Amino acid sequence: MKDSDFDDDDITHLRHCIQLAATAVEAGDEPFGSVLVDSAGRVRFSDRNRISGGDATRHPEFAIARWAAENLTPDERAAATVYTSGEHCPMCSAAHALVGLGRIVFASSGAQYAAWMAELGVAPGPVAGLSITQVAPGIPVAGPVPGLDDEVRELHERAARRCLPLRPRGS
Template identity: 90%
Template sequence: MDDDDLAHLRRCVELAAEAADAGDEPFGSLLVDAAGRVRFSDRNRISGGDATRHPEFAIARWAAENLTPDERAAATVYTSGEHCPMCSAAHALVGLGRIVFASSGAQYAAWMAELGVTPGPVAGLSIRQVAPGVPVAGPVPELADEVSRLHERAARGAASP
């Protein structure tokens, strides 16, 4: 993990905060090409009722439509939280490269349990379990407190910090 990785992850956390401010779960993600250019960014958008509107899933769909297989394989997806199984599968199926995440699925599960939030309907499998061939890096301890606070704020339904 280098300074560029951390800068991209910090942007993902900003996108996660935007999601929380809009009433969505706080997740944000970037797709960065091999040259270091951000090609696509998004935040969670599930509050409208479509539980598949995760930013990582949107990245996979965008990449499949707009990048060659070689460009996808050389790209990196940065995200505030480790991919869920749906997003991990989409990532692998379209042939995207490395994933770098600020917080892990295990951290998220622990935070939600501490807040008394009932687990969702999908098992919390790690990226490595769903897509073992995808290189991953994370979590990043220096971002954990900030990400945890965003999830706590969202779980409590607050519109501001």
């Protein structure tokens, strides 16, 4: 994806997601933040990762899917865009598709996340790291965004420092 594939609104909403991800790190959670934007450009719902309480399904993208199913019509859901600091995991991709949400724009990809975690020595999680298009091939996606992905990486490194000693990059 090229920089030109993202407009100013996309970047503004992704920066909001990164701020939510930073808030998640400050609260002891993993750095993920997401916003749901309707077809008129209004933010309808936003959330951050909340898994530190023990419920591993408390992803912001999953919360968006639940909120949208309860509060928006099928046409409103299809016309909405979900912005997120990191590409949806398989659980969130499935929820997104099942409730009929529209486009997804992410600052960093699942492949980047997997590579960063491997570099940091963090073991893979219990779910295969499938891309959105592998789980829900009909959803239009855009990402990662050069520059913003570096900001997300820094948040992941900060979060990982809480749990393990880090090797310097490149070692």
